[in-house]
Amino acid sequence: AVIAGDIATNEDIERIRNKLGLDQPFLTRFGTWAWGVLQGDLGTDVLRNRLVSELVLTALPNTLALAVAAMLLALLIGVPLGALGALRPGSFADQAVAFLSVGFVSAPNFVVSVFLLLIFAVQLGWFPVLGAGPPGDLAAQAWHLVLPATALAIGWIGYIARLLRSSLLEVLGEPHIRTLRA
Numbered sequence: 259a260v261i262a263g264d265i266a267t268n269e270d271i272e273r274i275r276n277k278l279g280l281d282q283p284f285l286t287r288f289g290t291w292a293w294g295v296l297q298g299d300l301g302t303d304v305l306r307n308r309l310v311s312e313l314v315l316t317a318l319p320n321t322l323a324l325a326v327a328a329m330l331l332a333l334l335i336g337v338p339l340g341a342l343g344a345l346r347p348g349s350f351a352d353q354a355v356a357f358l359s360v361g362f363v364s365a366p367n368f369v370v371s372v373f374l375l376l377i378f379a380v381q382l383g384w385f386p387v388l389g390a391g392p393p394g395d396l397a398a399q400a401w402h403l404v405l406p407a408t409a410l411a412i413g414w415i416g417y418i419a420r421l422l423r424s425s426l427l428e429v430l431g432e433p434h435i436r437t438l439r440a
Contacts, residue, residue: 320390327407332414340422362416371409
């Protein structure tokens with residue numbers, strides 16, 4: 259009914275149901291879909307009337323850039339934080355790293371994203387709210403990646419810092435390290 263529109267007749271709605279296969283049982287529809295996916299056919303977007311595979315391939319470069327930027331940012335911040343916490347176990351720095359790590363891990367990405375947008379894009383106007391930047395302008399595209407990459411990296415920073423801290427403490431407590439220090 260939504261696809262057909264407000265003035266659609268029952269015949270129009272039934273024709274669309276038949277065309278989309280919605281008149282078939284669920285298992286039949288799922289089997290048809292799964293067989294198509296195995297053959298590389300992800301189907302057609304009913305709203306845009308475009309192949310879903312085209313839409314996915316169109317979004318893939320930006321998605322990969324965002325994932326790589328987020329992971330690099332998480333490593334650049336998480337590794338030094340973890341090392342800082344492991345250098346002096348029990349110190350204020352270690353406790354601060356532990357507090358930040360737990361806070362970063364427990365903060366949902368969508369909440370962090372909204373706060374980053376409200377503060378740095380809307381209130382301060384430092385970053386763009388939407389888009390990926392003009393094609394070919396790498397500096398503008400990198401600038402557009404800052405907020406989304408930060409929002410995705412926050413949780414990973416906590417995981418990396420905690421993991422590295424505990425791994426370093428374990429290795430630094432090994433007998434060969436104590437012998438080396440002696």
